[in-house]
Amino acid sequence: MATVSPTPLLKDELDIVIPTIRNLDFLEMWRPFFQPYHLIIVQDGDPSKVIKVPEGFDYELYNRNDINRILGPKASCISFKDSACRCFGYMVSKKKYIYTIDDDCFVAKDPSGKDINALEQHIKNLLCPSTPFFFNTLYDPYRDGADFVRGYPFSLREGVPTAVSHGLWLNIPDYDAPTQLVKPLERNTRYVDAIMSIPKGTLFPMCGMNLAFNRELIGPAMYFGLMGDGQPIGRYDDMWAGWCTKVICDHLGLGVKTGLPYIWHSKASNPFVNLKKEYKGIYWQEELIPFFQSVTLPKDCTTVQKCYIEISKQVKAKLSKVDDYFNKLADAMVTWIEAWDELNPSVAKSAELPNGAAK
Amino acid sequence: MSIPIKDDEIDIVIGALHSDLTTFMNAWRPIFSRFHLIIVKDPDLKEELRIPEGFNLDVYKKPDIDHLVGTSTSIIFSGYSCRYFGYLVSRKKHIVSVDDDCLPAKDNKGFLVDAVAQHITNLTTPATPFFFNTLYDPFTEGADFVRGYPFSLRSGVTCALSCGLWHNLADYDAPTQALKPEERNSRYVDAVLTVPARTLMPISGINVAFNRDAVGPALLPCLRLAGEGKFRWETMEDIWSGMCVKVICDHLGLGVKTGLPYVWRNDRGDAIASLRKEWEGVKMMEDVVPFFQSLRLPPEATTAEDCVVEVANAVKEKLGAKDPMFARTAKALLDWVKLWKSVGVSSYSPGA
Numbered sequence: 260m261a262t263v264s265p266t267p268l269l270k271d272e273l274d275i276v277i278p279t280i281r282n283l284d285f286l287e288m289w290r291p292f293f294q295p296y297h298l299i300i301v302q303d304g305d306p307s308k309v310i311k312v313p314e315g316f317d318y319e320l321y322n323r324n325d326i327n328r329i330l331g332p333k334a335s336c337i338s339f340k341d342s343a344c345r346c347f348g349y350m351v352s353k354k355k356y357i358y359t360i361d362d363d364c365f366v367a368k369d370p371s372g373k374d375i376n377a378l379e380q381h382i383k384n385l386l387c388p389s390t391p392f393f394f395n396t397l398y399d400p401y402r403d404g405a406d407f408v409r410g411y412p413f414s415l416r417e418g419v420p421t422a423v424s425h426g427l428w429l430n431i432p433d434y435d436a437p438t439q440l441v442k443p444l445e446r447n448t449r450y451v452d453a454i455m456s457i458p459k460g461t462l463f464p465m466c467g468m469n470l471a472f473n474r475e476l477i478g479p480a481m482y483f484g485l486m487g488d489g490q491p492i493g494r495y496d497d498m499w500a501g502w503c504t505k506v507i508c509d510h511l512g513l514g515v516k517t518g519l520p521y522i523w524h525s526k527a528s529n530p531f532v533n534l535k536k537e538y539k540g541i542y543w544q545e546e547l548i549p550f551f552q553s554v555t556l557p558k559d560c561t562t563v564q565k566c567y568i569e570i571s572k573q574v575k576a577k578l579s580k581v582d583d584y585f586n587k588l589a590d591a592m593v594t595w596i597e598a599w600d601e602l603n604p605s606v607a608k609s610a611e612l613p614n615g616a617a618k
Numbered sequence: 619m620s621i622p623i624k625d626d627e628i629d630i631v632i633g634a635l636h637s638d639l640t641t642f643m644n645a646w647r648p649i650f651s652r653f654h655l656i657i658v659k660d661p662d663l664k665e666e667l668r669i670p671e672g673f674n675l676d677v678y679k680k681p682d683i684d685h686l687v688g689t690s691t692s693i694i695f696s697g698y699s700c701r702y703f704g705y706l707v708s709r710k711k712h713i714v715s716v717d718d719d720c721l722p723a724k725d726n727k728g729f730l731v732d733a734v735a736q737h738i739t740n741l742t743t744p745a746t747p748f749f750f751n752t753l754y755d756p757f758t759e760g761a762d763f764v765r766g767y768p769f770s771l772r773s774g775v776t777c778a779l780s781c782g783l784w785h786n787l788a789d790y791d792a793p794t795q796a797l798k799p800e801e802r803n804s805r806y807v808d809a810v811l812t813v814p815a816r817t818l819m820p821i822s823g824i825n826v827a828f829n830r831d832a833v834g835p836a837l838l839p840c841l842r843l844a845g846e847g848k849f850r851w852e853t854m855e856d857i858w859s860g861m862c863v864k865v866i867c868d869h870l871g872l873g874v875k876t877g878l879p880y881v882w883r884n885d886r887g888d889a890i891a892s893l894r895k896e897w898e899g900v901k902m903m904e905d906v907v908p909f910f911q912s913l914r915l916p917p918e919a920t921t922a923e924d925c926v927v928e929v930a931n932a933v934k935e936k937l938g939a940k941d942p943m944f945a946r947t948a949k950a951l952l953d954w955v956k957l958w959k960s961v962g963v964s965s966y967s968p969g970a
Binding site: 308330351370393394395396397398404405408409410411412413414415425427432433434435438441445446447448449450452453457458459461462463464465466494495497498501517537541544545549608 | 661691749750751752753754755760761762764765766767768769770771781783788789790791795798801803804805806808809813814815816817818820821822850851857860870876900903904907914
């Protein structure tokens with residue numbers, strides 16, 4: 260039996276991005292797993308409030324004043340008074356990988372009672388290929404004790420690079436407000452011991468509570484939209500990023516995984532507050548899903564930024580009739596890419612733009 | 619949330635590749651004894667079948683197959699393909715089929731898995747192929763659709779096929795098992811999920827159930843490897859059948875689920891010895907997968923039979939030239955539809 264090499268820590272290659280308005284006490288529980296890493300804390304809400312970070316963590320903290328100072332007029336694309344502001348953290352990070360987690364998420368236990376090192380599992384998921392072109396009935400074929408099943412073409416067994424690792428949650432499940440209202444006591448107690456690639460051409464609802472991604476491969480697609488203060492919608496930030504990301508990953512031949520690791524989600528947000536935030540989204544998603552399912556990106560969209568700009572054009576063309584919000588969102592998507600490229604010049608792909616395009 | 623299903627709407631179809639079914643039947647007795655069983659004896663098997671008492675069953679053997687099917691068809695019901703004869707003669711709405719070298723598995727709490735009950739639950743709760751639910755089956759106890767799942771897609775579609783999994787000997791191909799001779803599957807993944815529309819996968823015949831009314835004709839014994847043998851890693855008939863079923867389900871707006879239930883699959887065979895035979899099957903998938911991925915059935919094909927005919931035509935046109943095996947398969951697909959229309963819908967009972 261071959262020995263399994265230990266998962267690399269990647270401590271100099273990964274940033275943990277945490278949006279918060281309350282406090283960061285939850286970090287104490289994560290200390291054994293998070294302490295080696297650099298944290299990027301994005302403070303939502305009132306910038307005059309001081310967020311206490313537990314001792315011993317290496318971090319940078321940004322509040323709204325910092326965001327305004329750094330981005331200037333482009334700060335308009337970053338949501339205010341919504342955890343969607345976390346995507347600012349993705350933009351300012353200089354690392355290859357990002358792990359983002361909500362401040363009401365704690366360490367979960369696996370069925371044997373052992374604490375789950377969620378970050379380690381995400382790193383494993385990201386470092387190991389995805390298999391989006393053909394579904395493997397034994398799920399992740401690269402996992403210990405599993406493999407590709409009979410009938411799986413050998414030419415597809417190398418897989419593709421993994422761009423996103425989407426983790427799940429025990430205890431409070433990520434339900435929408437109507438479901439929360441109908442089932443206020445339901446808790447997710449099922450530990451599904453699997454990681455799987457979401458097939459190409461299939462969309463999914465991406466939750467930002469326990470999410471990791473390869474910033475170099477897909478970072479610019481992880482824009483969490485315009486939510487919160489002054490916006491007609493909330494709690495669709497991660498959904499929006501997820502749909503854009505999946506369409507782009509499918510186009511560029513990158514993989515998205517879902518499943519392990521689990522974290523323990525401790526706080527159930529108020530379903531009535533949630534309903535107010537979400538209700539437009541509940542109607543709009545009926546249009547949004549067919550829109551994303553039918554998005555096609557031209558062959559010359561060879562970078563994430565190009566894909567993203569192309570999607571923004573199609574959003575403007577096809578979704579502005581749903582609501583004027585989508586006009587603003589399409590503009591914000593462009594602003595986001597401009598800001599991303601400004602803050603990340605060494606990986607900006609402007610050189611690939613045709614002659615005459617502005618840099 | 620499942621529609622209550624009567625026991626008499628289910629047939630359990632077993633293809634007997636081994637003559638002594640005593641251990642098999644006794645192990646499954648607590649789960650099978652409520653139901654009617656159809657046992658089809660592999661026509662190549664020489665010994666008499668040994669089946670314990672106390673089951674409500676019909677047994678079909680070579681003479682029955684020959685009498686009903688005759689010589690006018692290219693369909694060969696031998697080896698693992700013998701079970702399809704059972705599918706043909708059944709008149710029940712749902713069929714559950716497991717290989718005769720499989721026993722009930724245990725779940726992660728140590729309880730015996732009632733594979734039939736789980737398959738029936740899968741078939742009688744909706745499938746959700748148009749959008750992926752990250753908490754897997756939303757209709758299972760303790761789960762639901764997650765935030766962001768469109769409400770218009772929450773009623774789902776009829777599930778036509780339920781694909782179970784295997785503990786102990788997983789359904790690997792010969793090269794994989796030969797490389798990892800000691801590997802056994804012990805992981806219990808407590809999930810059922812819908813395979814998304816337009817996503818293809820290798821559907822193993824070892825542990826399946828289906829809605830015969832909806833897709834019966836689409837499960838078909840039409841592809842035979844030249845070196846087809848009596849071990850699963852020496853055949854691809856179920857993989858081929860599964861690709862057809864999935865494409866047809868996608869076209870007809872029906873769902874396919876995968877995951878629970880598990881069965882325990884006995885150790886059997888020598889992967890290295892089988893390597894020689896199955897190379898053809900392994901190579902074949904390189905052509906088969908792109909073919910099915912690009913296959914589009916016309917809107918006029920509104921029944922499973924129509925769809926199979928369309929698949930047959932496409933196989934002849936696009937794969938026929940690559941390998942004589944595919945040309946034979948195309949013919950077999952048409953023969954199967956003919957057989958289904960004549961035998962699959964009339965009544966027949968086996969000889970004594």
